[in-house]
Amino acid sequence: MAEDVVFAAGIFKDCFGKGGDFTVVVEEPEGGDGGRPDGKRAEFKVWASLLSGWSPVFDKMLKSEGFLERQQAQVVISDFSSGAVEIFLRFLYSGVVRGPLETLVEVSSMADKYQVKRLLELCTEALQEGLSPANACQLFAAAARFQLSDLRRMALEEIWVHAAEALKECPSISPELLEEILQPCLICMTNAELQVLLQGWSCKKRKAGEEGTLPSPLQPIIDRHIGRMKDELARFTSEYGPQWDWTQEYLGAVHEDDLFLALWNDCNKLAGTEGHPPQFLSSYVNVVFGRTTGYFQAENPMPLEIYASNRNPFKLATGSIAWMLPYDSLYLTGLSFALDMPEHVHCRVFCSKDGHHWHLAADSGKSKIEATKRLRLNRPPDLVKMFKLEVLQGDFYNSLQIRGIWKDDLHY
Known part of the structure; x- marks a missing residue:
């Protein structure tokens, strides 16, 4: 069967505002947070079948005898602006969402409330792409x-x-x-x-013509x-x-895409300034191997600090390796691997703020992962000081890249 979804969406888009069997009334409160000073009211005529088709919430409302909205063929919305409601309703006709980013935040909330999953996905994508320091x-x-x-x-x-x-x-x-x-x-x-x-x-300045400032x-x-x-x-x-x-x-905090490599660069820079060899291990990072990882040196003959600082990938079969930051903490924002991860290797990444309670931050599963691609992150509730890589299956040959905001505990 031939389909032209784009053409159909264009036809339905033009139908918005041209009749319907159900009324959506928007009553914005007077004043208050986001409210209008005059208590703005707007009405939109739409087709009930579109509301039901997109939203399980509206579907239940319109098909259940006990709901007043079904009896009156009308729903009153007072927790969203008329601009957001219009964008929401236009999406039901066209499958397309357009609007200012700040309004799309409100549309996202409305899509979540009425369980319009596709609209929520599109709003989330638009907001992620549009987010910038300026806004x-x-x-x-x-x-x-x-x-x-x-x-x-x-x-x-x-x-x-x-x-x-x-x-x-x-x-x-x-x-x-x-x-x-x-x-x-x-x-x-x-x-x-x-x-x-x-x-x-x-x-902040007073109004034009007035002197002084207002607190x-x-x-x-x-x-x-x-x-x-x-x-x-x-x-x-x-x-x-x-x-x-x-x-x-001094930078109280700095965002890094590869924490261990950044720590090494800082260590090396300081050593050059002070005229002594870099002392990376113990001063910047401590490394602890799991009980079944005693053969690490045999598989990785270079000095440990080269692997610990992500200057070279390392080999690890079943077992674990942990990094501890003795004088720093990290607000974790992402995890990735420096090289492609083959699908036969399965590993997990944990983090901890004290070494006693470990939080599962990511699980690679048994799937191929491209180099530097962010893993799905289960965020820890606090800043952390320890990270542990646990290899469950396969031969790991890679480096763990840790992204986040790094702060010096000694200074701040």
Whole structure:
């Protein structure tokens, strides 16, 4: 049977707003968060069969005698804007979603509520592709409002990793959300840069023609974090001496795509500056082998630090290897392998903040995985200090790449 889905979608798209047997009423509340000052009302005529076909929630509502919506051929929506509802309804006709990213956050929430899975998928894809440092704060606030946890996390990470661009203007967000953004050690900026940025936010101008400034509702949080950074610097210089006042310029956190290689580069740079050989093991990373991995050196004859720092892939049959960060912690954002992983190799990756409680972060399964492709990540609830690779089947020859925001526990 020949099909032309695109042509059919175009025909149905043009049918929106041209009749129907069911009314969707949108009543936006007066004022409040996202509400209109005049309490805007809008009505859309649609076909009930489209609502039922796309949404199990509407299907139950329209086919059950006990629902008032079935009896009145009308539903009243008061928790979403008319703009979001219109995009939602237009999708039911065309299978296409278009709109501003901030509105698509609201459409995502609506798609989730009414269980329109395909619309939720399309909105999620659009938001992932469109997320950038320039709009991260806006989408973070919108995702928080509509309780979209995945988007909220992605936007927050975008802010942390690209802080200089994302935070160059004071964001229009609640004090609670700003507090979450400014939590210590996860913003990838120097303390000096962050202080200058926050001081620039400190006040906002009065209306044109008025003198002076108006205090921002965010000011108490701004002042507290400026004070915190000054206290950190004073504590550190007091403990280690005034020669360490360069700490003000130290990166409190930095995002890395390969943690172990980044640690090695930092170690090597410091050794060159201070004029001594790099001391990677024990100073940057400790390595612990599982009980069944005693033959590691026989299979991997080069110095251990070369494998531990991801400068060379290593071989490992059934068994495990663990890395511990003695002076650092990581906010984990991703895992991958440096080389292609053949399908006959099955391994798991764990992480831990204390070495006692291990969290399963990823399972490779028995499938081919392309080099550097991100594994499906089961995120840990906290920052972590230990990672363990466990080979369950096959001969592992690869390197584990760990992505995340790396912070120095000694300095901050």
